[in-house]
Amino acid sequence: MARRETLIFGCSAMGHEVATQLAERGIDAYLYSSDPDEVGAMLAKGLQAGVVDYTDDDKLCSIGIGKWVKTIFCLFSEEPQNLFVTLSARALDPDLKIICVCESVSSGNKLLTAGATKVIDPYEISGHRVHELIARPYLVEMLENTVFGKHIDIAEIEIPRSSSLSGAPMDDLQLSKRYNLIVMGVVDLELSQELIFSNRGMNHLLDGGDMLVVIGPKDEISRLRADVEEDKLEPGS
Amino acid sequence: MAASERYSGWKRAVSDLLENPKAPIRPYFDIFMIALVLSSVWVLIYEVKHDLGLFGDVFERVAVTIFIVEYLMRFWVFNDSHKVIIARYEKAEFVNEPFRLGPALWQAVKEKLRYMIQPLAIIDLLAIMPSYRPLRFLRIFLLFRIFKLFRYTRSISEFVKVLSEKRIELLTLFIFMAFITFTAATAIFFFEAEQRGHQITNFFDSIYWALVTMSTVGYGDITPQTTEGRLVALALIIAGLGVISFFTSIIVSAFGEKIEEIRAHRIFSEVERKHVDTLVCGFGRVGQVVAERLARDKRTFVVVDPLESNIRLAKQRGYLAVTGDGEDNELLSSLGIETRIRRLLCLTGDDVVNVYITLTARQFNPEVEIISRANQRENVTKLYRAGASHCVAPNEVVGLIAAEYAGQPVAFEAVYGLLTGQANEGMEAVRIKRGSVMDGRRMGEVDFRQRRLIPFGVIRQGSCEDVEGATCYNLQDRSFYFNPGEAFVFRAEDLLVLFGHEYSVVHFRDCLEGGTL
Numbered sequence: 001m002a003r004r005e006t007l008i009f010g011c012s013a014m015g016h017e018v019a020t021q022l023a024e025r026g027i028d029a030y031l032y033s034s035d036p037d038e039v040g041a042m043l044a045k046g047l048q049a050g051v052v053d054y055t056d057d058d059k060l061c062s063i064g065i066g067k068w069v070k071t072i073f074c075l076f077s078e079e080p081q082n083l084f085v086t087l088s089a090r091a092l093d094p095d096l097k098i099i100c101v102c103e104s105v106s107s108g109n110k111l112l113t114a115g116a117t118k119v120i121d122p123y124e125i126s127g128h129r130v131h132e133l134i135a136r137p138y139l140v141e142m143l144e145n146t147v148f149g150k151h152i153d154i155a156e157i158e159i160p161r162s163s164s165l166s167g168a169p170m171d172d173l174q175l176s177k178r179y180n181l182i183v184m185g186v187v188d189l190e191l192s193q194e195l196i197f198s199n200r201g202m203n204h205l206l207d208g209g210d211m212l213v214v215i216g217p218k219d220e221i222s223r224l225r226a227d228v229e230e231d232k233l234e235p236g237s
Numbered sequence: 238m239a240a241s242e243r244y245s246g247w248k249r250a251v252s253d254l255l256e257n258p259k260a261p262i263r264p265y266f267d268i269f270m271i272a273l274v275l276s277s278v279w280v281l282i283y284e285v286k287h288d289l290g291l292f293g294d295v296f297e298r299v300a301v302t303i304f305i306v307e308y309l310m311r312f313w314v315f316n317d318s319h320k321v322i323i324a325r326y327e328k329a330e331f332v333n334e335p336f337r338l339g340p341a342l343w344q345a346v347k348e349k350l351r352y353m354i355q356p357l358a359i360i361d362l363l364a365i366m367p368s369y370r371p372l373r374f375l376r377i378f379l380l381f382r383i384f385k386l387f388r389y390t391r392s393i394s395e396f397v398k399v400l401s402e403k404r405i406e407l408l409t410l411f412i413f414m415a416f417i418t419f420t421a422a423t424a425i426f427f428f429e430a431e432q433r434g435h436q437i438t439n440f441f442d443s444i445y446w447a448l449v450t451m452s453t454v455g456y457g458d459i460t461p462q463t464t465e466g467r468l469v470a471l472a473l474i475i476a477g478l479g480v481i482s483f484f485t486s487i488i489v490s491a492f493g494e495k496i497e498e499i500r501a502h503r504i505f506s507e508v509e510r511k512h513v514d515t516l517v518c519g520f521g522r523v524g525q526v527v528a529e530r531l532a533r534d535k536r537t538f539v540v541v542d543p544l545e546s547n548i549r550l551a552k553q554r555g556y557l558a559v560t561g562d563g564e565d566n567e568l569l570s571s572l573g574i575e576t577r578i579r580r581l582l583c584l585t586g587d588d589v590v591n592v593y594i595t596l597t598a599r600q601f602n603p604e605v606e607i608i609s610r611a612n613q614r615e616n617v618t619k620l621y622r623a624g625a626s627h628c629v630a631p632n633e634v635v636g637l638i639a640a641e642y643a644g645q646p647v648a649f650e651a652v653y654g655l656l657t658g659q660a661n662e663g664m665e666a667v668r669i670k671r672g673s674v675m676d677g678r679r680m681g682e683v684d685f686r687q688r689r690l691i692p693f694g695v696i697r698q699g700s701c702e703d704v705e706g707a708t709c710y711n712l713q714d715r716s717f718y719f720n721p722g723e724a725f726v727f728r729a730e731d732l733l734v735l736f737g738h739e740y741s742v743v744h745f746r747d748c749l750e751g752g753t754l
Contacts, residue, residue, distance in 0.1 A: 006643055013613050013614075014632045014635055014636070016632075017632040017633055018635065018636045018640065020636065021639065022640045022643055024640070025644050071642075073639055097646070099642055103522065120653075122635045123521075123522035123523045124526055125635070126523045126584075126634060127522070127523045127524075127525070127530065128526065128530070130582060130584065130608055130610070130629050131526075131527050131531065131534075133627050133629070134536075135530075135534060138696050138712075138715065139664060139696075139734065141712050141713060141715070146710050146717060156645045171686075176720055177722070180719070180720050182691060182693060182720055184691075184736065197737075198691065199690055199691050199736060199738065199741070200689065215693075216720065
């Protein structure tokens, strides 16, 4: 059996959607459920799926949790199942990334307590989208056509430890002039996981290991990525 | 006559005033008439003991004149007599018979008579008649003016409507009551009328006694003196309790059954009054989130959901809400889908229902903006075909976010923020008005950095033009310039998309409007 690093629990419509989107980004995910019918439906749609009894820790180990699996998604439509898988998986592997969907704010908090890394609230997101469509239709149209329409990408670019950019203030990069890119922020992984938005006015000093989050056309992003890797990018004057 | 535009215009105006409950002038007219009725009744009461002199006479005349005019106008707008006659004429032409005016006129008169025998029309007439001197003895009928209030207040007429739906039960009760009253009255008359010291002298007295006793009022001015009479009284009291409880239960159950409908009516009129233009179908989690944001924006909306518990929740939160199915034609049109509603949100968890609502609403009104939730990806095209203007697919959005997280966990934060709007940082569009400080300025002249804003791009009317230093993407009938350079010149009606903290954006907008940029 291939060692897949990404597993999806729950063969709902959402599981299907996530698996498809992951596949588009070149990530091979395997769907699991305890219900053979659901698994059958996923197999029929051409996805890779399997039956597993997630209440049994040994079974979870045998599919790689605690060993090679890095990320799991809990996408059951029932809240308690998500909670259960989260708890079991967290007990098996403290470093595992667990992404869950939740039904409400309070259940989201429960999942976080159970050990989920990220909780996604589909209802909150959809409600927000509907509201955006009403309140700011042009902005939504623009985002749909550009950022989510694959013209413009959001990407993270890691600054290598050896980079000559170390110590340079972020603003000096002047990416918006030199690369047609907008820097949304930077994450200093040594400090925290949190994104420091570049509009805060703190002219962050870059150092190796920082992650730049940029937004812009795809080719510009790959140009920047290549330049950063080859250390061709000089801090501007 | 039908051809005269002025005539039909007048007629429509009058019927708007008198009969169309949705006409904007209607509430004022109703309040005026209520005031007139009440004051004329007050004058009537006051005149019993006092003399108002000339003022009383004048007031009475004015009031009666208004009532007569109203009656005649109602009589006039009730139907179109000429149409009746023309219809007869056309029918005669059709079957090749000679047209005779007599029967045609008679039918027209019959139609008008149908108006006159309506209960409310009779009340109107009775309210006017006593003012005619020879009919002065009918003065007491002036009280009918109070009944005129039925016309102008919805709650009283609803009360009557509720009772009239229970008329079979009420009739049964009335017959039962009449039977008991009559039996008891006969018995008491039989036992008491000839006794010494008797209080009952005639049959009217015994009917009076029977009713007073049965209704549990019991004045005590007439009391049974004989043992037989008292036995009748005992039986009557027990029967009376039955009648009263029966009566109460009829009324209570009638209102119990109707109260929902009455409430719904109330909500419809409130929806009308507040000019609600957004309809939210489905008050599940998505509906709740949307409603919360709409309420925060101070937009008016009404929630429709078939589940009683959801409606209760909506009402608790202070929203307008109606229990019902979004695909119900009658409900949709009561809520004004054809006219007032500009936006419909189908947010139920069932795509079949969403498609159905979308299709129904689209047939009512081709202009309305329909935003629908698509729970399955394959239903998006169906929803668009059914007439949705936009679709939101929760699963797709989650898919996008999840995939983003798996690939680039750091950028995920930014995407998640953009998609949920939960973070304080976000995108916001600012419109550049004609003649404002930004109109005609170059990008480089505005210091966005110092305002802690990142200019993301500009949305402009029309398709892409070749502008130096900006990548352009075509939108539907607009274009988007990403990351415009310093040489970019703003134009009026451009939408400047900024990224930043909400306070910074608000401040920027204020400065722009105040011209202090």
